[in-house]
Amino acid sequence: MTEKILVGIDIGGTTVKQAFIDMGGNIITKWEIPTDKSDSGKNIVPDIVKSVQEKLEESQIHKSSVLSIGVGAPGFIDVENGMIFEAVNLGWKNFGLKKQMEELMGVPTFVDNDANLASVGEMWKGAGNGATNLVCVTLGTGVGGGVIAGGEIIHGQNGMAGEIGHIASVVEGGAPCNCGKKGCLETVASATGIARLGLEAVTQSPEGLLKKKLDERESISARDVLDAAKAGDDIGISVVDTFAHHLGLALANLSNTLNPETIVIGGGVSKAGTFLVDKLEAEFKKYAIPKIAKETAIRIATLGNDAGVIGAAWLGKTSLKKMENEVQ
Ligand SMILES: [Zn+2]
Known part of the structure; x- marks a missing residue:
């Protein structure tokens, strides 16, 4: 060979x-x-x-x-x-x-x-589909990020660029974050964050599909919340709306600054697919500059692991x- x-x-x-x-x-x-x-x-x-x-x-x-x-x-x-x-x-x-x-x-x-x-994997062979200006967000246990401009990874002065999960004080005085601060984007947009919001919501109003899940397993996962929302459950929908609002707003601000061609959403939470993209797009469009709102594509990552x-x-x-x- x-x-x-x-x-x-x-x-x-x-x-x-x-x-x-x-x-x-x-x-x-x-x-x-x-x-x-x-x-x-x-x-x-x-x-x-x-x-x-x-x-x-x-x-x-x-x-x-x-x-x-x-x-x-x-x-x-x-x-x-x-x-x-x-x-x-x-x-x-x-x-x-x-x-x-x-x-x-x-x-x-x-x-x-x-x-x-x-x-860059998604840029080369995945949802980026050849786009060289790209913002990627991975919604897993935490929220990871990567920014690519002109086909180059943006590292910043100390290699710290792209810490999208730590966009600060998304929730004023919110839940503690792994970085030592409170209320970062990660605390509401990660799988862990969505699960926590779900548990808080169902503890406050114990009803619907999430209450059933909680009784069965004594815990709530991000997937439970997304599935409940998809099935039309009121509490599920309200949690997903909160999450989509915070993430959509953050992505709009990033896009107003970086003007990416495509935003790629990956990680476990992205398995919610079109349902998630539709919700995010609606919020994104509220806050992005009109030309950016119109021309930026939001896509689910395709390469997985x-x-x-x-x-x-x-x-x-x-x-x-x-x-x-x-x-x-
Ligand atoms: Zn943080």
């Missing part, structure tokens, strides 16, 4: 997702291994390297066919040097991820934040090309 391939790696707190990807961004093969967080995460990179080498052998691909490795990791990252300042989930502090990977694999490696790479590895492969491919251009 002489054709070059890209390796995409997405390191999460529970599993490391890995894939061999062709130059067009199509997955050749993908697999995952558990994340070993013991000893401040010192086994993570050696585990990845071992697993990539085994998979190369199994797929009968020679190591010289690997053009580059892209790695997405959670936390605060110095992308220039591939250094992780801190990834609390993995136990890493001032960790030279790029350096260790290159030492062990002997292949050029590039590192970026996992949410940013999921965003593959977005991270595909985006990581894109990073490896494009970073290497940039380096080569600089040398010439």
Whole structure:
């Protein structure tokens, strides 16, 4: 096999997702291994390297066919040097991820934040559909974000750009957020936030579908709330309306600033599909400048868990090309 391939790696707190990807961004093969967080995460990179080498052998691909490795990791990252300042989930502090990977694999490696790479994954092969000005929001346990302008990931001065989940004081004096503040967007727009709003609402007026769920399971999930709203349940609808208002307003403000072509909504909550997009669009249009309201598309992410590895492969491919251009 002489054709070059890209390796995409997405390191999460529970599993490391890995894939061999062709130059067009199509997955050749993908697999995952558990994340070993013991000893401040010192086994993570050696585990990845071992697993990539085994998979190369199994797929009968020679190591010289690997053009580059892209790695997405959670936390605060110095992308220039591939250094992780801190990834609390993995136990890493001032960790030279790029350096260790290159030492062990002997292949050029590039590192970026996992949410940013999921965003470029969607840009390259997913809902972004070729758009080069993109805002991506992932609604999962938290709210992740990525901003792409002119085909480039926006990092900001310290790599902190795109922290959409921490748009502040969406609810004045609201629920505590993981960042240490109160009432950030994440506290009302994440799966955790929607579940909490659902529980609060049904505790206040114990009736309808959510009351039934609560009696069955003594808890409420974001999915329960969205399903109830879809089925026409009043409490479910009021919670989803609150959520859609806050997120739609935040996205309108972002769009008034960044003028993206497409907003991509991903993460577990996005499984609510068209129902969610319709609600969000209605709120978005209330607050976006008319031309932006008319021309910005809101789409559900299409790559699911593959977005991270595909985006990581894109990073490896494009970073290497940039380096080569600089040398010439
Ligand atoms: Zn916050």
